[in-house]
Amino acid sequence: MFSFNLLTIVSSIVNLLALAWIIKRYFLGAIIRIMNERREKIEAAMKEAEKKLQEAEDLRKQREAQLAQARDEAAKIIKEAVDTAEKMKRDITAKAEEEAEKIIVKAHEIATAERKRVLETAKKEVLAFSRLIIKEFFKRFLPVEAEELLISQFAESLDSAIANIKSDNIEEVKFISPDNVSSQLKKKIEDKLRALLPGNWKFIFDVDPSIGLGFKLFIGEFLIDHSLDYHLSQIYETIREVENI
Known part of the structure; x- marks a missing residue:
């Protein structure tokens, strides 16, 4: 059936070996190189993919950490804002209460000052009116000598008033009356x-119509006040204390 030619077989083997050698000589190295390069590219691609995956994982963790930090910072900011608002509320309330207290105190001070001013004005008016009434009374119903008599009686009561005054180094004594009195009374x-009052002091007699009645006596820096205004003021202060004005 089949007939084998030895020469043909040998020729085929030689051709096959020649083809194998040619393939190995010229194509196998290139094929192996291409395969190695492809393998290296695949390995590099896989490594790059793993690297990218790792970077993505790291980035995800970083994002989560940043989000957690952002949430913490947001919570901190909100807490600080709430605390600041509460503090501002307390400060505003305290300041409002303080301002209200100041307004109340100021109003009380103004009312007290106004009350004092009104009372002082009333006092001055009462004293002025009383002085006029008493002065007019002296003019109409008492003799001219009554005023000098009053001064004389006041002068007689100087003993107790002067007893506690140190008379050392007194250089001047001044007697002031509302009207000019007689030389006998002056003497x-x-x-x-x-x-x-022992000593070589200078005696001065002066006139001040504003005194109304009575007199003022200056012994050095010490004042003995027996003027009408002084006694009316004392009466006025006594009335205020009694009525608790």
């Missing part, structure tokens, strides 16, 4: 004072 007053 009487001066003699009385010199008997009570």
Whole structure:
């Protein structure tokens, strides 16, 4: 059936070996190189993919950490805002209460000052009116000598008032009355004072109509006030204390 030619077989083997050698010599290295390069590319691609996956995972973790930090910061900001708002509320309330207290105190001070001013004005008006009434009373119903008599009686009561005054180094004594009095009364007053106050002091007699009635006596820096205004003021203060004005 089949007939084998030895020459043909040998020729075929030689051709096959020649083809194998040619393939190995010229094509196998290139094929292996291409396959190695492809394998390296695949490995590099896989490594790059793994690297990208790792970077993606790291980025995800970083994003989660940033989100957690952002949430913490947001919560902190909200808490600080709430605390600040509460503090502002407390400060505003405290300041409002303080301002209200100041307004109340100021209003009380203004009311007290106004009350004092009104009372002082009323006092001055009462004193002025009383002085006019008393002065007019003296003019109409008492003799001219009554005023000098009053001064004389006041002068007689100087003993107790002057007893506590230190008479050392007194250079001047001034007696002030609302009207010019007689020389006899002046002499009487001066003699009385010199008997009570030893020393070579200068005596001055002066007139001040604003006194109304009575007199003022300056012994150095010390004042003995027996003027009408002084006694009316004392009466007025006594009335205020009694009525608790």
